[in-house]
Amino acid sequence: MSPAQHPQLNTPTLNVLVVGNGGREHALAWKLHQSPSVAQVYVAPGNGGTARDQRLVSLPQLSATDVVGVRTWAQANGIGLVVVGPEAPLAAGLVDELRAHGVPVFGPTQAAAQLESSKAFSKAFMARHGIPTAAYDTFTDAALAHAYIDKMGAPIVVKADGLAAGKGVVVAMSLAEAHEAVDFMLEGNKFGVQHNAGGARVVIEEFLQGEEASFIVVCDGKTVLPLATSQDHKRLLDADQGPNTGGMGAYSPAPVVTPAVHDKAMNEVILPTMAGMAADGIPYTGFLYAGLMITPDGAVKTLEFNCRMGDPETQPIMMRLQSDLAAVLLAAANQQLAGTELSWDSRCALGVVLAADGYPLTPRKGDVITALPVDTADAVVFHAGTTLVGDELQTSGGRVLCATALGDGVKAAQERAYALVDQVAFAGMQFRKDIGYRAL
Ligand code: AMP
Numbered sequence: 001m002s003p004a005q006h007p008q009l010n011t012p013t014l015n016v017l018v019v020g021n022g023g024r025e026h027a028l029a030w031k032l033h034q035s036p037s038v039a040q041v042y043v044a045p046g047n048g049g050t051a052r053d054q055r056l057v058s059l060p061q062l063s064a065t066d067v068v069g070v071r072t073w074a075q076a077n078g079i080g081l082v083v084v085g086p087e088a089p090l091a092a093g094l095v096d097e098l099r100a101h102g103v104p105v106f107g108p109t110q111a112a113a114q115l116e117s118s119k120a121f122s123k124a125f126m127a128r129h130g131i132p133t134a135a136y137d138t139f140t141d142a143a144l145a146h147a148y149i150d151k152m153g154a155p156i157v158v159k160a161d162g163l164a165a166g167k168g169v170v171v172a173m174s175l176a177e178a179h180e181a182v183d184f185m186l187e188g189n190k191f192g193v194q195h196n197a198g199g200a201r202v203v204i205e206e207f208l209q210g211e212e213a214s215f216i217v218v219c220d221g222k223t224v225l226p227l228a229t230s231q232d233h234k235r236l237l238d239a240d241q242g243p244n245t246g247g248m249g250a251y252s253p254a255p256v257v258t259p260a261v262h263d264k265a266m267n268e269v270i271l272p273t274m275a276g277m278a279a280d281g282i283p284y285t286g287f288l289y290a291g292l293m294i295t296p297d298g299a300v301k302t303l304e305f306n307c308r309m310g311d312p313e314t315q316p317i318m319m320r321l322q323s324d325l326a327a328v329l330l331a332a333a334n335q336q337l338a339g340t341e342l343s344w345d346s347r348c349a350l351g352v353v354l355a356a357d358g359y360p361l362t363p364r365k366g367d368v369i370t371a372l373p374v375d376t377a378d379a380v381v382f383h384a385g386t387t388l389v390g391d392e393l394q395t396s397g398g399r400v401l402c403a404t405a406l407g408d409g410v411k412a413a414q415e416r417a418y419a420l421v422d423q424v425a426f427a428g429m430q431f432r433k434d435i436g437y438r439a440l
């Protein structure tokens with residue numbers, strides 16, 4: 001959107017509050033700060049990176065899921081736009097609370113966020129509205145789940161029905177692994193899933209083969225605007241080995257999303273989802289992330305919905321975005337997205353996640369980050385699990401940093417991102433050495 005269309009946006013008067021503390025929120029805050037309309041960007045609670053950045057104001061005392069606390073603070077501090085990053089405050093009803101008090105907010109309501117917070121909800125929604133996805137069944141009874149696995153055979157996929165920070169999914173290559181996953185999720189709850197009402201429940205679904213892509217759109221309830229395409233690396237280890245994680249690296253654009261795949265994703269997944277949500281009486285506003293599987297025959301199937309931007313996809317996507325993000329999200333918050341266009345840097349952006357020792361199951365905290373490069377306009381180390389303790393940056397989460405860079409082509413972006421990685425040091429640092437390999 002050009003400033004000429006919105007002359008009131010020419011003077012920086014807008015105070016924006018970004019809710020969350022991950023790499024995604026650091027990247028959103030970094031980009032929002034560049035908007036000509038923005039006076040100040042606050043981040044609640046933020047992380048070590050947002051706290052250290054003089055251009056941002058972090059609010060470490062404000063918890064993202066304290067919906068009344070965040071709303072009260074936003075009202076008291078003249079916030080003109082709240083952007084909610086993670087799923088937990090969305091599932092806790094932060095958007096509903098802000099809207100009820102007239103605070104402009106970009107994000108889905110609690111009811112709409114069930115597309116992510118309940119696998120059972122989203123699978124039933126997709127079945128009802130004919131949105132392509134893997135065949136599935138839902139179980140609360142472990143014996144029935146075990147019997148279903150034996151009937152269907154392996155490989156098979158077991159998903160916890162609740163928020164699990166990307167770790168509630170087991171792609172079981174053997175029957176034994178699938179049975180063990182059911183025991184973990186229905187009995188042991190080893191993954192620390194926040195169960196939905198009715199207690200522990202699993203979705204067991206058909207294994208899909210193909211290449212994944214992250215398809216993320218901005219929605220205002222009526223109009224949909226696709227972001228640049230991206231691809232994430234979900235497995236911990238090189239060559240897509242090891243356990244699933246929240247994401248070990250990402251890049252944009254994703255060549256697997258050809259124009260034909262893009263059309264299918266919009267026409268078969270995104271637009272029917274918008275129409276279905278509206279028909280069900282819960283119009284969708286906010287970022288919507290469809291995790292897609294592009295099968296070898298070119299079909300597009302929905303693996304999952306997330307009701308937010310991806311992390312780490314946000315980091316490369318924000319580096320490529322040239323439009324005024326605050327103007328776009330404010331227009332969306334006011335149901336005025338129609339006519340808005342986004343412009344993108346034609347270069348590739350690639351981000352490498354630097355994770356803590358023990359990630360994903362038992363990440364160690366408190367390691368000191370002893371080396372970090374200086375950011376430039378097109379090479380930035382975004383923070384995720386870091387905390388500022390005095391002048392010292394310490395690790396405080398599983399995914400610690402995301403070294404992200406732009407380059408002419410995937411290879412150049414990859415080289416520049418890994419040049420950043422070489423300049424980072426903390427004990428136990430784990431990272432993949434092959435981010436972007438599918439696009440090379
Ligand atoms: P989800 O949170 O549902 O996206 O699952 C996390 C990851 O597990 C996905 O990104 C895929 O890599 C993998 N996955 C999920 N569902 C399937 C499936 N039906 N077939 C194959 N892989 C899957």
Ligand code: GLY
Pocket residue numbers: 166232246247306309310311312313
């Ligand atoms: N990177 C995948 C996600 O944000 O869920």
